[in-house]
Amino acid sequence: MINREMMTKRIAMRRTCLTMIATLLSVACATTFDFRREELFEDMSKRYGRLIRWSEFDAAKPYLAAGVPIERGAVPAQVRVADYEVLQIAYTEGKRQVLQTVRITYFKQDNPKLRNLEDLQVWEFDSDKSSWFLKSGFPDFQ
Secondary structure (H helix, E strand, O other): OHHHHHHHHHHHHHHHHHHHHHHHHHHHHHHHHHHHHHHHHHHHHHHHHHHHHOOOHHHHHHHEOOOOOHHHOOOOOOEEEEEEEEEEEEEOHHHOEEEEEEEEEEEEOOEEEEEEEEEEEEEEEEOOOOEEEEOOOOOOOO
């Protein structure tokens, strides 16, 4: 009787340990995935920022999400960017959306006066494509 009771306790203890290990592993994998998603965002947003900084707007179009409003999907041809600076990055819970604020200094070729704007960018992660896309579109160059 004692052996059977001890065996039952051991089996229950093993199940508990296995459940705890499985839980810890799933949490660790989720955390690793979140870090990977962050790294991917940092890489994509830096590449996008470089393209904007060099006024390569056509090359930056693949970063835009499908369904961006027409007025935010194009930039006037005479706009040239002089500086692009990231001011703030905020991840939402679950790290599926990022709000990024950038300061852009630009001018228009027909008027060399420098202008500044702050652009609030909304980025979303697309799980199907494993990629980040800019939902807010191009900055509103006035």
